[in-house]
Structures are given as C-alpha cells and as structure tokens.
Amino acid sequence: MDIRKQVGLNVQRIRRTRGWSQEELAFESGLHRTYISGIERGARNPTITVLKELADALGVPPSMLLEPAA
Amino acid sequence: MDIRKQVGLNVQRIRRTRGWSQEELAFESGLHRTYISGIERGARNPTITVLKELADALGVPPSMLLEPAA
Numbered sequence: 001m002d003i004r005k006q007v008g009l010n011v012q013r014i015r016r017t018r019g020w021s022q023e024e025l026a027f028e029s030g031l032h033r034t035y036i037s038g039i040e041r042g043a044r045n046p047t048i049t050v051l052k053e054l055a056d057a058l059g060v061p062p063s064m065l066l067e068p069a070a
Numbered sequence: 071m072d073i074r075k076q077v078g079l080n081v082q083r084i085r086r087t088r089g090w091s092q093e094e095l096a097f098e099s100g101l102h103r104t105y106i107s108g109i110e111r112g113a114r115n116p117t118i119t120v121l122k123e124l125a126d127a128l129g130v131p132p133s134m135l136l137e138p139a140a
Contacts, residue, residue, distance in 0.1 A: 003122040003132060047115045048136070052073040062073060063133035066118070 003066065005042035007051070010065045012040040014058045029057035073136065075112035077121070080135045082110040084128045099127035 015025050022040070026033040030053060038044040039054070046054070048062070055062040085095050092110070096103040100123060108114040109124070116124070118132070125132040 003118050007118055045117045045119050047117050048073050048077055048121065049115050051118065063136040066131070066133040066136060
C-alpha cells in the first residue's frame with residue numbers, strides 16, 4: 001500500500017480511538033484541519049517533522065504511524 | 071532527540087551494516103548522494119515517500135528508520 005495511504009489510515013484510526021474530531025487533532029497538533037484531512041485521505045506527503053507533531057499529539061511513537069495496519 | 075537526527079543515525083547505521091557507501095545507497099535509492107549525506111547529518115527533513123525509498127533500498131520497513139536507537 002502507498003505509504004501516504006498507510007499513514008492516513010493510521011492517523012484516522014488512532015484519532016478515532018481517541019474519540020477526536022479532525023478539528024481536535026488539528027488543535028492538539030498545531031496543524032490545519034484541512035491539512036489533516038488531506039493526510040487522512042492519503043493526498044499529502046508529510047515530512048518526518050510533521051509526522052512527529054502528529055504522533056506527539058496522538059500520544060504514539062512516530063514509527064507507529066508508518067506501520068502496516070494490523 | 072530531534073526526529074531528523076534520529077532518522078539520520080538510523081540510515082547511517084543500517085547503511086554501514088550493509089557495508090555500503092553513501093554513493094551505493096544513492097544508487098540503490100535513486101536519491102542524490104549529497105541529499106543522503108544531508109539526511110545522515112540530520113540536516114534534511116525528508117517526506118514519508120523519500121523515507122519509503124530509503125527503507126526499500128536498505129531492505130527495512132520504513133518504521134524502523136524512525137525507531138529510537140536501541
């Protein structure tokens with residue numbers, strides 16, 4: 001699976017596990033909601049520092065966002 | 071540790087484990103040697119697709135490049 005799609009699915013899954021909306025993840029991560037929406041759709045190609053900001057906001061290690069879905 | 075430094079250390083360590091020079095990794099990954107040198111120094115902020123190209127060339131899962139050094 002394309003790494004961008006993989007990251008998108010992971011971000012969306014973990015966000016939903018937290019019971020957060022995209023707005024809440026945007027607020028927690030300091031990123032814009034539309035950018036998060038793009039990441040979750042696999043339409044964005046974030047850098048590793050953005051990945052770290054998302055991971056920190058979600059409370060998971062950055063490597064987890066790259067893992068293939070279990 | 072800064073995620074860029076972490077990725078740099080991981081790429082360098084795994085590359086050396088393979089016994090490869092930066093030129094060889096550049097050839098295998100399709101990236102420029104100077105870009106790889108920048109990544110290994112923690113001076114670059116690669117996107118997840120570049121991370122995937124590096125991981126594929128090194129024969130490791132992309133998530134491993136984000137792991138804290140053991």
